[in-house]
Amino acid sequence: MPDRRSAATDSRRAVPRTDAVLADPRLATAAARLGGRLVKEAVTAAQARCRAGDLEPGEVADAALAALPEAATSLHRVVNATGVVVHTNLGRAPLSAAAREAVALAAGPTDVELDLATGRRGPGGAGALAALAAAVPDAGAVHVVNNGAAALALVTLGLAAGRNVVLSRGEMVEIGDGFRIPELLESVGATLREVGTTNRVRLADYAAAVDGATAFVLKVHPSNFVVSGFTSTVPVRELAGLPVPVVADIGSGLLAPHPLLPGEPDAATALREGAALVTASGDKLLGGPQAGLLLGRADLVQALRRHPLARALRVDKLTLAALEATLTGPTAPVRAALEADTAALRRRAGALAGLLADVGADARASVAAVGGGGAPGVELPSAAVTLPVPFAEALRRGRPAVVGRVERDRLLLDLRTVPPEQDEELLAAVRAAAAALAGA
Structure with missing residues (x-):
């Protein structure tokens, strides 16, 4: 009968040593690109397969190399x-080649908050904000935060903490992963005044709910479902006649009308119809990075930009670079x-x-x-x-x-x-x- 312990010992001796495998020039190059830990883990896994008899000793380096990721991340293309x-x-919108190039540039030291002419601190993200303002000239001012929900949360906290927000029952939507607009608004201190029914709301319903405690009327685009049949809604242009500001959460980030999407609200139209503020996402129909866009009346935007929560919601240089390139560059993939x-x-x-x-x-x-x-x-x-x-x-x-x-x-x-x-x-x-x- 063969001695299994001796066979196991021989198998272990046949497995190439870790340092010998890591000395392979291909793996040394990979370690310089991906980091030593990932490469060593791949070598260890290949050695284990060799001990189990799945690989020949001479195949360990090749197997380790084949198991390495494309980049030092668990994400796959x-x-x-x-x-x-x-x-x-x-991941929603794929970035354009121009945006990816901008992100690569921004990954190193940049003048994101430095005025190179004077050597003094400059406004953060000035280029991206200027590009956004140019794309939506109807906005008196613009601001960018880290996602669409954050933009709406900042508006609500800044304008409606301890006050009322009037919202149609048919627009009390769930925005994904269990998060709901009403809960978001209430979490930052607003009280909701629901008006109308699930399928029908009238201007008179809003007017009856507006009083001295009302901070604003919120118009939410139900962007992930359609209600059809016996329905009625009130457009921004009619709500703008009420004695309080109108905030339009258009969701998808469409900045101007698009002929293929006639029913999709856009920022320019909402502002022209009288919305005081518009909130939207940057990583949907705009085709840029994850970001929350806030556009509208200059006094309101400036006040929200200086709100303490704005610091917690600010975007980094990579987002600013990708957003600017999306707005100014060639047609985005979306x-x-x-x-x-x-x-x-x-x-x-x-x-x-x-x-x-x-x-x-x-x-x-x-x-x-x-x-x-x-x-x-x-x-x-x-x-x-x-x-x-x-x-x-x-x-x-x-x-x-x-x-x-x-x-x-x-x-x-x-x-x-x-x-x-x-x-x-x-x-x-x-x-x-x-x-x-x-x-x-």
Whole structure:
């Protein structure tokens, strides 16, 4: 009978030492880029596989190298083939090349709060604020905080702590992950005065609720659902006639009207119709980084900018750089996806499906969505490459990961959310997934 203890000892002796594996030039280069801890963890895992008999000793360095991440983060790069333009689970708006370049520049020392001409401290984020003001000239002043909910919280705390906020019952929405507008407002000290019913509210309902204790009337865009049928709402232009300010939370960050989104409120229109303040997100239809936008009357914006909570909600230099580049740079990916030509999408889908016919691919018309709590119910005609359902997991496990959606027993890779320059990468990913499935 063979001596198992001796075999185990021989196996352990065959495993290359950690220092010997780390001396591989490829791993030394990786350590300089990713950090020694990540590389050592990959080597240790590969050594364990060698002890278990899954790898030959000479394969340890190669296995460790293959297991290393693309960057020193647990996040993985994903090709968004879901057809949801602003996908919350995939980080909402993808940044433009200009914005990514701006973030890389801002990652080092910058003049974010320094006047290089005088050598003295300067206003933080002046460039981004100027770009936002130029994009929405109807705003008397602008301010940026770390997300849309923070913008509304700052407005409420600054103007309505200990006072009333009048809000339609049909606009008391949940904004995601269990967070609700009423609870947000109450958490910073406001008292809600609900008016109307779930489906109908009139100007008289608001007027009856406004009194000396009212700080403002809040108009919330129900951006993630649609109520249809026997309904009525009151637009900003009518609410602006009330004797208190109107705050419009438009949510999705659309700064000006867009022909494809006729029902989506935008900042410019709300301000022209009389809103004193508009709050919105920067990482949805604007197509920029996560940020909260606050636009409107100069006196109110300036007061909120100096509120003590504004310090806790301020954005960093990376956000400021990405926001400025989004506002001043070329078309952002979100807008490009919204405006993609449907005929061109069909041609791309047909070409890719033809190249992948041997793995069961075909081309199909599909319907994409705006997503991200914006333009609910708006359908965007699109085209997709379809594959057998087992490809869904195989593609998610690839590098880069590819995420599609399953409909009617087929995996759809919707090309509206895949830029044309990623077609070759998508093709390679499907080929790799097919090989993985064949091997399994």
